Amino acid sequence: MSKWIIRRRDLLRGMGAGAALLPLLNVRAARGQVVPPKRVIMCVFPNGYPSGQYTATGNNGAVDLSTATFAASLAPLSPWKDQLAVVAPVKCINADDAEDYHRAYSMMFSGAAPVSKPLGPSSVWAPTGPTIDQVIANNIDLREKLPRRTLPLALPLGEPEGVDGTLEARRAFWAGQGQPITPEIDPYKLVKDLFVGTAMDDVALTQARAGRRSMLDFLGRDLERFSAQLGTEDQFTVASHLQGIRDLELQLQQIGTGGILGEPPTIPTGLNIQALNDTPALWEAQRQILLAAFRAGVTRVATMQFGPAWGDKLNLPWLPATGGRVWHEIGHGPTDNPQGQDDHQTVVTWYSQQFAKLLEGLASIPEPGPNSVTMLDNCVVVWASNMLSGDHDPSLPWILAGKCGGYFKTGQYLASAANKPVNHLFVDLAHAMDVPLDFLGNPDIRGPMPGLKA
Amino acid sequence: MPGVDPTASALLPGPKPLRRLTNFELKNTMWELLAVDVPVPETLPRDVLSESGFSEGSVISRLEAEAIMEWTGTLAQQGVARIMASAPCATAPADRALQDECVSGFISNFGMRAFRRPVTAAESTEFFSYYRDVLRTQQSYGFEQSIGVLAHLMLQSPRFLYHAGSPIAAMGPTSGAVRLDAYELASRMSYFLSGSMPDASLFEAALNGRLASTEGIQQEARRLLSDPQSKVQIEEIMLQWLGIEDLRKKIKDARYSFTPELGQAMVDETRRLVESVLDGEGTLASLLLSRTAYVDNGALAALYGHPGFTGNNLTPLQLKETERSGILTRAAFLTSKSLGSELNPIKRGLAVVGKLLCLNVPPPPAGFVPPDHVDPGLSTREFLKRHDANACASACHAIFTPAGFAFENYDGVGAYRTVDGAETIDASASVYFPDGTTRPVVNALELSQLLAADAGTGDCFADHWFRRALRRRDIPNDEGHRREVKQAFRGATGNIRELMVALVTSTAFTHRSLESAK
Numbered sequence: 001m002s003k004w005i006i007r008r009r010d011l012l013r014g015m016g017a018g019a020a021l022l023p024l025l026n027v028r029a030a031r032g033q034v035v036p037p038k039r040v041i042m043c044v045f046p047n048g049y050p051s052g053q054y055t056a057t058g059n060n061g062a063v064d065l066s067t068a069t070f071a072a073s074l075a076p077l078s079p080w081k082d083q084l085a086v087v088a089p090v091k092c093i094n095a096d097d098a099e100d101y102h103r104a105y106s107m108m109f110s111g112a113a114p115v116s117k118p119l120g121p122s123s124v125w126a127p128t129g130p131t132i133d134q135v136i137a138n139n140i141d142l143r144e145k146l147p148r149r150t151l152p153l154a155l156p157l158g159e160p161e162g163v164d165g166t167l168e169a170r171r172a173f174w175a176g177q178g179q180p181i182t183p184e185i186d187p188y189k190l191v192k193d194l195f196v197g198t199a200m201d202d203v204a205l206t207q208a209r210a211g212r213r214s215m216l217d218f219l220g221r222d223l224e225r226f227s228a229q230l231g232t233e234d235q236f237t238v239a240s241h242l243q244g245i246r247d248l249e250l251q252l253q254q255i256g257t258g259g260i261l262g263e264p265p266t267i268p269t270g271l272n273i274q275a276l277n278d279t280p281a282l283w284e285a286q287r288q289i290l291l292a293a294f295r296a297g298v299t300r301v302a303t304m305q306f307g308p309a310w311g312d313k314l315n316l317p318w319l320p321a322t323g324g325r326v327w328h329e330i331g332h333g334p335t336d337n338p339q340g341q342d343d344h345q346t347v348v349t350w351y352s353q354q355f356a357k358l359l360e361g362l363a364s365i366p367e368p369g370p371n372s373v374t375m376l377d378n379c380v381v382v383w384a385s386n387m388l389s390g391d392h393d394p395s396l397p398w399i400l401a402g403k404c405g406g407y408f409k410t411g412q413y414l415a416s417a418a419n420k421p422v423n424h425l426f427v428d429l430a431h432a433m434d435v436p437l438d439f440l441g442n443p444d445i446r447g448p449m450p451g452l453k454a
Numbered sequence: 455m456p457g458v459d460p461t462a463s464a465l466l467p468g469p470k471p472l473r474r475l476t477n478f479e480l481k482n483t484m485w486e487l488l489a490v491d492v493p494v495p496e497t498l499p500r501d502v503l504s505e506s507g508f509s510e511g512s513v514i515s516r517l518e519a520e521a522i523m524e525w526t527g528t529l530a531q532q533g534v535a536r537i538m539a540s541a542p543c544a545t546a547p548a549d550r551a552l553q554d555e556c557v558s559g560f561i562s563n564f565g566m567r568a569f570r571r572p573v574t575a576a577e578s579t580e581f582f583s584y585y586r587d588v589l590r591t592q593q594s595y596g597f598e599q600s601i602g603v604l605a606h607l608m609l610q611s612p613r614f615l616y617h618a619g620s621p622i623a624a625m626g627p628t629s630g631a632v633r634l635d636a637y638e639l640a641s642r643m644s645y646f647l648s649g650s651m652p653d654a655s656l657f658e659a660a661l662n663g664r665l666a667s668t669e670g671i672q673q674e675a676r677r678l679l680s681d682p683q684s685k686v687q688i689e690e691i692m693l694q695w696l697g698i699e700d701l702r703k704k705i706k707d708a709r710y711s712f713t714p715e716l717g718q719a720m721v722d723e724t725r726r727l728v729e730s731v732l733d734g735e736g737t738l739a740s741l742l743l744s745r746t747a748y749v750d751n752g753a754l755a756a757l758y759g760h761p762g763f764t765g766n767n768l769t770p771l772q773l774k775e776t777e778r779s780g781i782l783t784r785a786a787f788l789t790s791k792s793l794g795s796e797l798n799p800i801k802r803g804l805a806v807v808g809k810l811l812c813l814n815v816p817p818p819p820a821g822f823v824p825p826d827h828v829d830p831g832l833s834t835r836e837f838l839k840r841h842d843a844n845a846c847a848s849a850c851h852a853i854f855t856p857a858g859f860a861f862e863n864y865d866g867v868g869a870y871r872t873v874d875g876a877e878t879i880d881a882s883a884s885v886y887f888p889d890g891t892t893r894p895v896v897n898a899l900e901l902s903q904l905l906a907a908d909a910g911t912g913d914c915f916a917d918h919w920f921r922r923a924l925r926r927r928d929i930p931n932d933e934g935h936r937r938e939v940k941q942a943f944r945g946a947t948g949n950i951r952e953l954m955v956a957l958v959t960s961t962a963f964t965h966r967s968l969e970s971a972k
Contacts, residue, residue, distance in 0.1 A: 159500075159699060159700055159703050160499075160500045160501065160502045160503065161503070161697070161699045161700070162503075162697065162699075165502055165503030166502055166503045166504070167502050167512060167513060170502065175515070178513065179513065179515065180512075180513055180515065181515050181516075182499055182512060182513075182515045182516070182517040182518060183517075184517055186497070189497065207591075207592060207594065210591055210592075211588070211591070211592055211603070214584075214587060214588075214591065215523075215603075215606070215607060215610075218580075218584050218607060219607070219610055219611075222580070222611055222612065223612055226611075226612040226613065226618070230472060231469070233469075233471065233472075234471065234472035237472050237474075237513060237514075237616075238472070238612065240513050240514060240515050241513075241514040241515075241518075241519060241612065243515065243516070244514055244515045244516040244517070244518065244519035244520075245519050247516040247519075248516060248519060248520055248523070274703075313703075313705070315705050324705065324707070324708070326705060326793075329793070
């Protein structure tokens with residue numbers, strides 16, 4: 001094993017993650033029975049809910065969702081109430097000084113302070129630490145080698161221009177300061193990478209793989225030497241590159257000789273990753289890939305970006321009722337547009353339908369275990385937006401779905417979470433995934449969110 | 455190895471942050487290096503907007519690393535002829551020692567160009583031992599193929615992919631400023647002036663110490679700027695400066711019959727405008743005033759009031775004096791700076807105020823809600839007047855909306871019009887200038903003339919290009935350097951190439967602070 005892999009672990013230090021990232025005891029061995037693995041999916045869509053629609057009736061503390069009624073844009077989730085923990089809007093306190101919560105997009109999964117930047121019309125915010133998906137994935141990587149640490153997915157994000165042109169507006173998940181994770185959109189490439197074997201014979205394949213491996217090894221060491229001559233800020237840039245090389249090497253090591261990991265999903269031909277009209281079909285393809293990847297053990301952590309921080313270059317042609325208007329304008333709702341509320345509701349209802357479809361997919365895969373019947377029981381899906389409503393309400397509506405092996409108390413609206421820092425949810429997510437963590441991003445905010453654990 | 459320069463340290467140049475080559479620079483560099491003209495693959499994400507206000511390559515993570523690995527592998531095969539030309543021997547010498555010598559020669563020659571500086575002894579040893587490994591483990595590889603693998607590896611090296619400096623001693627100084635070594639300076643000049651790696655003459659100038667003096671830098675800069683390649687680079691910078699988008703993907707209301715082809719023609723026309731300005735006076739003023747257009751698209755010619763025009767983009771078309779004047783009145787700018795909802799004055803006004811007047815617009819107040827829909831019964835001006843009656847909106851819009859009203863003669867795709875809804879267009883506006891004056895204009899033509907005549911516009915333009923040259927945002931210490939550059943730009947009566955010469959000779963460009971370094 002090459003030296004620089006250890007070096008990467010060094011890099012993880014001092015990134016704002018509390019508690020040593022140590023492997024837990026092997027749960028499987030301890031209990032002497034088969035325990036299906038736990039998995040986490042983190043999804044983000046921009047611009048929140050139509051005003052007043054992210055609610056469930058009730059007073060302080062937990063509200064039983066079974067007796068609650070969802071507003072229109074959450075209605076598609078009604079059949080899944082017993083699997084949901086709807087968390088009352090929480091705060092991304094490190095984005096509170098930003099102009100608005102569009103900037104929470106790059107900040108809200110890390111809880112870390114922003115990189116210092118001047119404010120202005122094009123100012124953006126980036127986190128100084130890793131996002132929770134990365135922290136969880138790195139911990140899993142220490143105890144279990146999987147082909148992919150994470151599977152970062154996205155739908156088309158629109159042209160990289162204007163406010164949506166910056167990395168901070170296009171990347172919700174970060175390996176650390178200056179290290180945004182580029183999500184993958186192309187389902188054909190994903191299928192090829194993750195599932196499909198190669199036509200090469202064994203000898204040629206072995207040789208090609210050896211060549212690729214030694215190249216990656218050299219590049220890793222080369223990047224380390226290069227990084228040693230740089231200042232701290234520049235080292236972050238190279239750390240991202242190094243992590244990328246390391247992830248490629250990991251995949252190469254873990255994929256079997258035939259390159260086939262599991263049954264690949266069937267993707268319809270002719271999808272265009274540039275065409276906004278293909279968005280629903282692209283998402284369906286990615287949903288299938290995600291489910292197949294989980295089933296095949298490719299990874300335990302997936303992320304999904306349904307849009308960038310604003311949606312200024314995105315319209316939604318597959319929802320003709322929105323009349324071709326761009327997502328950001330729609331998000332601002334009815335203020336200057338009598339139809340605005342309806343448009344926003346149309347869009348978010350569609351998002352909620354996709355959330356329901358994802359849950360449906362997870363629940364369709366049997367996965368018997370001490371705490372589970374289907375894969376959904378061993379998962380937690382985070383369904384997050386960067387603001388409560390598209391009018392820049394500065395709080396975060398996050399819904400959790402799935403019990404994650406019995407960790408979460410679902411079927412509740414957690415009213416007591418209102419205005420508490422989102423950082424507490426990171427601790428819950430980590431603990432649910434058997435990752436020891438006291439805090440993430442801000443050492444002054446420790447411990448889980450009261451009321452979320454079963 | 456450069457030492458701390460006390461004189462320059464007192465002048466406080468800023469840091470030189472590590473940037474990777476943009477996709478545009480990668481493509482150009484591959485052409486220089488391998489003589490292969492291939493687009494950057496779709497799998498490599500598009501460049502993104504950086505804090506300088508201009509594009510930079512996306513940070514390399516897994517996806518980029520993989521895309522680069524595959525792309526450079528293909529290029530190393532396609533460019534094998536040029537790659538082998540860097541080897542001192544055409545075929546493998548039978549003698550092992552001679553073969554090793556040839557490979558070492560290749561590493562020095564190819565590395566010198568790929569890394570844009572001489573390969574260090576340590577680097578050479580590393581690459582050579584990799585070559586040995588390839589020979590040992592890949593028995594089926596011939597000599598040429600092994601050299602190809604080396605080239606593939608070097609094209610993925612951070613020394614190729616990033617605008618890196620020369621190695622700094624680990625125990626070297628940690629504060630003060632250093633002059634960039636000649637090769638680093640040559641690269642910085644070349645990528646700013648030409649968008650690509652240094653050519654043979656510039657490498658030679660670096661080697662012979664000709665970049666040690668301001669005169670030497672000026673001479674090389676003017677030489678590079680006389681090359682057609684620099685015009686393409688200047689076009690790129692201009693489009694990014696004004697935020698002109700890739701209009702093939704612009705979303706427009708159905709009533710405009712806007713097509714990707716028309717969008718492309720608009721951007722092409724603005725590129726040709728920049729080119730024709732550079733071929734002529736080469737000044738910012740002529741960019742703001744020129745009425746010459748080169749159009750090869752019937753729909754665009756019709757939009758400019760010349761239906762039936764059948765010329766090509768080699769034939770100049772004189773646009774109507776009463777309708778057009780320079781880059782701000784061309785379709786590409788006007789279409790880019792419009793919202794889907796056709797509230798055009800806001801974006802157009804913001805662009806003029808931000809990119810030509812450099813006025814600071816305060817961020818919108820808390821609870822701010824931008825308007826997002828035009829009531830079909832109201833003209834845009836009337837709608838915005840009502841919106842501005844909102845106290846919190848009026849403070850911001852007082853600065854930038856008036857400049858946008860001057861463009862009311864142009865609709866959402868830049869076609870000239872005299873009525874909006876039921877009302878006759880009123881394009882008059884009172885535009886706030888940074889010197890504190892408010893100046894009345896009757897329309898965008900007059901605004902363009904005012905901007906062209908005002909020295910403050912040139913200062914603002916120079917500030918933006920300063921950020922582009924240094925590829926970072928401003929720091930307070932830049933102030934003195936920026937003043938010098940602006941002075942030079944004024945002295946050169948707004949000549950854009952001379953601005954670029956002034957930029958590359960600035961201490962802010964030729965030096966960097968060590969604070970950000972180890």
